[in-house]
Amino acid sequence: xxxxxxxxxxxxxxxxxxxxxxxxxxxxxxxxxxxxxxxxxxxxxxxxxxxxxxxxxxxxxxxxxxxxxxxxxxxxxxxxxxxxxxxxxxxxxxxxxxxxxxxxxxxxxxxxxxxxxxxxxxxxxxxxxxxxxxxx
Amino acid sequence: xxxxxxxxxxxxxxxxxxxxxxxxxxxxxxxxxxxxxxxxxxxxxxxxxxxxxxxxxxxxxxxxxxxxxxxxxxxxxxxxxxxxxxxxxxxxxxxxxxxxxxxxxxxxxxxxxxxxxxxxxxxxxxxxxxxxxxxx
Amino acid sequence: xxxxxxxxxxxxxxxxxxxxxxxxxxxxxxxxxxxxxxxxxxxxxxxxxxxxxxxxxxxxxxxxxxxxxxxxxxxxxxxxxxxxxxxxxxxxxxxxxxxxxxxxxxxxxxxxxxxxxxxxxxxxxxxxxxxxxxxx
Amino acid sequence: xxxxxxxxxxxxxxxxxxxxxxxxxxxxxxxxxxxxxxxxxxxxxxxxxxxxxxxxxxxxxxxxxxxxxxxxxxxxxxxxxxxxxxxxxxxxxxxxxxxxxxxxxxxxxxxxxxxxxxxxxxxxxxxxxxxxxxxx
Numbered sequence: 001x002x003x004x005x006x007x008x009x010x011x012x013x014x015x016x017x018x019x020x021x022x023x024x025x026x027x028x029x030x031x032x033x034x035x036x037x038x039x040x041x042x043x044x045x046x047x048x049x050x051x052x053x054x055x056x057x058x059x060x061x062x063x064x065x066x067x068x069x070x071x072x073x074x075x076x077x078x079x080x081x082x083x084x085x086x087x088x089x090x091x092x093x094x095x096x097x098x099x100x101x102x103x104x105x106x107x108x109x110x111x112x113x114x115x116x117x118x119x120x121x122x123x124x125x126x127x128x129x130x131x132x133x134x135x136x
Numbered sequence: 137x138x139x140x141x142x143x144x145x146x147x148x149x150x151x152x153x154x155x156x157x158x159x160x161x162x163x164x165x166x167x168x169x170x171x172x173x174x175x176x177x178x179x180x181x182x183x184x185x186x187x188x189x190x191x192x193x194x195x196x197x198x199x200x201x202x203x204x205x206x207x208x209x210x211x212x213x214x215x216x217x218x219x220x221x222x223x224x225x226x227x228x229x230x231x232x233x234x235x236x237x238x239x240x241x242x243x244x245x246x247x248x249x250x251x252x253x254x255x256x257x258x259x260x261x262x263x264x265x266x267x268x269x270x271x272x
Numbered sequence: 273x274x275x276x277x278x279x280x281x282x283x284x285x286x287x288x289x290x291x292x293x294x295x296x297x298x299x300x301x302x303x304x305x306x307x308x309x310x311x312x313x314x315x316x317x318x319x320x321x322x323x324x325x326x327x328x329x330x331x332x333x334x335x336x337x338x339x340x341x342x343x344x345x346x347x348x349x350x351x352x353x354x355x356x357x358x359x360x361x362x363x364x365x366x367x368x369x370x371x372x373x374x375x376x377x378x379x380x381x382x383x384x385x386x387x388x389x390x391x392x393x394x395x396x397x398x399x400x401x402x403x404x405x406x407x408x
Numbered sequence: 409x410x411x412x413x414x415x416x417x418x419x420x421x422x423x424x425x426x427x428x429x430x431x432x433x434x435x436x437x438x439x440x441x442x443x444x445x446x447x448x449x450x451x452x453x454x455x456x457x458x459x460x461x462x463x464x465x466x467x468x469x470x471x472x473x474x475x476x477x478x479x480x481x482x483x484x485x486x487x488x489x490x491x492x493x494x495x496x497x498x499x500x501x502x503x504x505x506x507x508x509x510x511x512x513x514x515x516x517x518x519x520x521x522x523x524x525x526x527x528x529x530x531x532x533x534x535x536x537x538x539x540x541x542x543x544x
């Protein structure tokens with residue numbers, strides 16, 4: 001079952017993402033998770049590259065992933081995201097489900113923080129945008 | 137202008153594909169071009185990974201690319217493909233256009249051949265499927 | 273301080289591994305960690321690709337990473353590995369230190385298991401080789 | 409035979425660079441070629457990322473590659489580079505040879521130009537450094 005999520009994005013595996021074992025290479029899931037977070041920012045009206053140019057870098061401080069079912073060449077999947085705030089940390093709960101059978105492939109928790117002009121801080125307009133989005 | 141093409145696929149740049157210069161890294165265009173060719177095979181009812189398991193490897197023998205306009209974070213683009221046969225070679229004419237302004241980013245010519253059980257050959261059903269697709 | 277480790281490998285950052293923020297992209301650290309584990313297997317006289325051909329796939333079941341100091345263009349670093357066995361799991365303790373100042377960049381714990389002809393199991397000769405290597 | 413070259417760098421294939429076919433993915437060769445050029449710049453006392461920060465971007469305008477022998481998991485190889493100037497273009501002649509048998513894997517010609525504060529131009533100190541290096 002795909003549980004309720006704040007934001008979801010559909011992908012299709014690309015063959016160059018698969019390795020010798022014929023399955024998506026582990027590191028590529030981090031790419032999928034990152035792209036999902038950045039598209040979520042987009043949805044909030046924010047832009048990762050633009051934030052960087054303004055001196056605001058959203059960086060990953062910690063990440064854990066469980067690999068459950070490998071994705072293969074040709075697979076479609078749904079990448080789902082929920083987020084909560086804990087102090088200045090953004091805790092992303094991210095899951096990937098194969099389509100159409102919705103089998104869970106990956107479960108991940110990603111802790112991100114804002115580095116503002118080189119110092120840990122809170123990007124207030126980012127936090128506010130996340131809050132507003134949840135309420136819609 | 138986007139000239140007529142046999143097959144086209146829309147993409148969006150992912151931030152991890154961009155490098156220090158803030159633009160899509162050159163090598164990533166090869167990924168885009170490959171994914172376009174493999175999706176084209178899909179459209180023909182063929183499957184790159186499945187062909188490999190049958191002992192038929194479609195491999196790139198030669199490639200040339202001209203880099204015209206760099207893609208950036210957030211850009212959408214169209215990847216267009218035409219193909220013609222020359223003996224046992226498949227010559228792919230591939231172009232990438234930024235959206236929505238259709239400015240040309242990349243022009244490429246990719247020569248692929250079939251290696252069948254380790255030997256250069258013609259994958260007849262691949263050639264036939266390409267021919268049929270053109271006529272539709 | 274670089275603590276004692278079973279196996280260590282030196283790398284240099286390649287520019288294509290860096291992203292818009294001018295630092296190594298998070299997902300690339302998984303590449304570094306994987307390459308370190310595979311080179312460690314090599315050192316044991318084992319070969320990841322060869323194992324796959326024999327029906328033995330070493331797969332990552334779980335992974336956690338803490339990102340401490342980002343690596344940048346031009347940085348050299350040391351990737352260190354320790355491993356212990358827990359039942360049929362191999363628990364890799366992996367750390368990356370920037371050179372020459374030995375500042376810690378990444379700390380990771382990677383849990384791998386063997387899938388033998390499609391089933392979880394123990395690859396006895398892999399376990400034995402790890403044990404022998406520790407004692408040398 | 410490895411013909412005389414201005415600059416050469418030794419690599420080892422990393423397993424995550426290999427794809428479903430068990431060989432290095434075509435796009436990865438572009439990574440190898442880029443890293444070789446950037447290490448060559450290093451050898452000249454220049455730094456790609458630093459040049460970018462100074463407003464000087466060395467960009468690839470055109471590239472052609474012939475794929476001769478595929479590299480596989482575990483292979484070591486030598487990446488060789490020669491360069492000549494034609495007007496404001498730098499023409500890199502790059503070849504990759506498998507080790508230890510020196511079988512040629514890739515032959516490439518890469519045309520790069522300097523974009524200085526957004527405009528095509530000549531990065532005089534880059535050209536001079538290349539010239540001096542040849543004479544040593």
